[in-house]
Amino acid sequence: MSTTDKKSGRRTLFLLIAITIAPVLASYLAYYVWKPQGGMTYGELLKVGPVPAFAMQTLDGKPASLAEFKGKWVLAMADGAGCAAACQDTLHALRQYRIAQGKEMPRIERLWLLTDAGQPSAAALAAADGAQLRRALAPVPLPGELATGFYLIDPLGNQVLRYPRDAQPGQVIKELGKILKNNQNLG
Template structure:
C-alpha cells in the first residue's frame, strides 16, 4: 500500500524572516499615516477645554457638503470637490457684490497672503447665490478667487449661521478632505482669523 508523502510545512525559522518583513512594512505605513491621523484626532475627536479658537468649530458630520447645483461662470458644472486637498476660505453672496461682499473678498485675499509660504495651501471661494453679472472691477481686484454659481435654496440648507445673521455675513472654512469645519463671526477681526488659520496650518499635515 502506497504511503502519501507528508506535505512539508515551513519551519519556525523560515517563518521568522517572513513575519519580520511584514512587521517592518506595517511600521512604515504607521509612521507615514501618523501625522494625518493625529491632525484628524486633534480637530475632530479631541477637543480640550483649553483650546481658544476665535472661529466656531463645526462638527463635519452635521454639515456634509451637499449637491449645490454649482457651475462655473460659463455654465459648465463645477463643484467644491475640484479644490479638495486645499483649505478653502468660503463666502456666499449675490453677484452684485455690495460693500459687505467686497469686504469679505478683501479679507480672504489678505488672510491668505498673510500666511506667507503656507498661502499655497489655501484657496478662496465665492459661492454666487444668483444669476446677476459680476462687476468687472471686482473680478479684476480679486482675481484668483474661485467663482461658483450655486442654487441659493440648497446653500441655505447647508451653511449654519449665527442668530440674526445670514450666510452672507460669514466666512467659512472647509478642510482639505472637504469637511465644513469652522465659521467666523459677522464682521470678524482679521487678526484673530489669521491666528486660527495659522494654528490649523501648523498643526495639520494635510492640505
C-alpha cells in the same frame, strides 16, 4: 541643644516640607479647582462633517463641485453678484488672510459662491482678485446666515469653522496659521 536651635531646626524642617508639597498642591488646585480653558477658537466651531453636495457651475456654465477643491483648505463665502461694499471688503479680507499665511498660502483656496444669476461687477471681480467663482444653482448647505459670515472647509470637504464677516483680521490669521501648522499632512 538649646531651645533656639530646636526652633530653628523645626522651622527649617517645616520650610522643606512646604517647599516639597507646594508644587503638588498647586498642580492639584490648577487642575481640579481652576479648570483649564484650552481649546478655544475664535471662529464658530461647526459640527465637523462633509458639506452636503449641491448643484453649482462655473461662470461659463460648466458643472462644478466642491470636490475640485479636494486637498486644499477653502475659505468660502456666499453672496449675490451685486456684491455691495461689505461683500467686497470680505473678498479682500479673504485674500489678505491667504497672503498672510506666507509659505503655506498655496494650501488655501478662496471660493466665492454666487447666489443669484447676475454678473459680478468689475469692482467685485477686482476685490475677488484670484478667488474661484462658482454659481450656486441650489441653496448653499452651510450652517448659519450665509450673508453674515464666511467658512473654512478642510481638504477633505468637511465644514470646520464659520467666521463673522467683520471678524478681527489678526485673530483669523493667527487661527488659520495654527490650523495649517497642526494639520501639515491634511493638505
